[in-house]
């Protein structure tokens with residue numbers, strides 16, 4: 001496309017963004033929203049003196065997560081990475097195992113896999129969900145794997161493929177029925193990385209309903225935050241018991257003795273953070289609602305522009321629209337828009353660099369990754385804080 005046409009498209013996008021967003025600058029990509037209940041509960045926690053890894057707020061936060069998601073057990077952790085690490089250990093992933101995951105995800109999906117001596121194995125994304133492409137994954141596994149003694153092996157590397165991590169990218173739930181079927185056919189444990197998907201549903205089921213284990217994150221940029229925090233979700237009471245044990249240094253109950261029965265971690269969410277979590281959970285429906293209204297305003301602004309794709313929730317999904325996504329015609333437009341927006345104080349962001357392009361993950365096994373590459377080249381995330389909608393007006 002000629003430079004003038006390119007500039008014209010970028011200008012038209014910026015005009016629409018400026019019309020829709022509040023006047024104050026900068027407009028960050030995602031900001032938390034706190035109400036009076038946050039101050040009340042954090043103060044109450046401080047007054048109680050129970051600020052560390054046990055306390056009533058941890059129990060209440062876990063119960064609140066279980067009630068909201070409909071998944072029977074929630075174990076709160078210090079962050080989403082710790083939650084994923086715990087899921088991997090509980091799924092039986094060991095050093096030198098391979099773990100399938102999308103290349104188009106935040107680096108926090110791969111880091112706990114690599115940290116335990118296992119090997120990320122990158123697969124492609126589906127254009128309609130942004131999550132792992134079930135058909136491409138199935139074809140890839142037919143080509144490169146075989147079953148031996150009930151275990152999936154990579155015939156090219158000789159390593160066991162133990163698990164599949166599916167990521168619900170930007171809050172849109174992947175095609176979980178198909179992915180569950182692929183995992184079952186190949187004897188893989190299924191982990192949902194739902195760090196971005198609290199408040200997202202598919203076929204009326206909350207994220208986490210398909211996996212053996214699921215990880216959430218409550219980092220400051222997520223739909224609700226505990227400052228830093230995460231959780232393991234599972235329907236399996238025994239896995240939940242093990243998750244609690246693993247995240248509390250595997251300490252055996254005793255009035256005074258320090259007895260521990262396995263290598264484990266101090267991964268429990270402090271009560272102080274959980275107090276903020278309990279307050280934020282009370283706001284969750286309101287936040288999802290505001291973010292969906294913001295998404296509707298963006299859709300209204302950008303759907304009519306034929307040169308762009310506005311990314312709408314996949315069929316059957318009710319997404320939290322954690323981050324809103326525009327797909328531009330090519331990388332030149334993407335970079336031009338990012339630069340021009342930054343100059344105007346609109347903090348748009350590209351997708352994460354696909355993990356197989358990062359130096360530490362470049363040598364890892366991978367499938368064909370065309371769709372993930374194309375999404376990365378063209379994708380721009382728009383400011384998506386729930387608070388933006390109070391001032392946002394859909395274009396007339």
Ligand SMILES: Cc1ncc(COP(=O)(O)O)c(C=O)c1O
Nearest residue numbers: 079080081106108109195217219
């Ligand atoms: C997809 C994904 N996985 C994992 C993580 C890691 O979570 P945390 O930052 O809480 O460790 C995040 C977010 O930060 C994420 O977006």
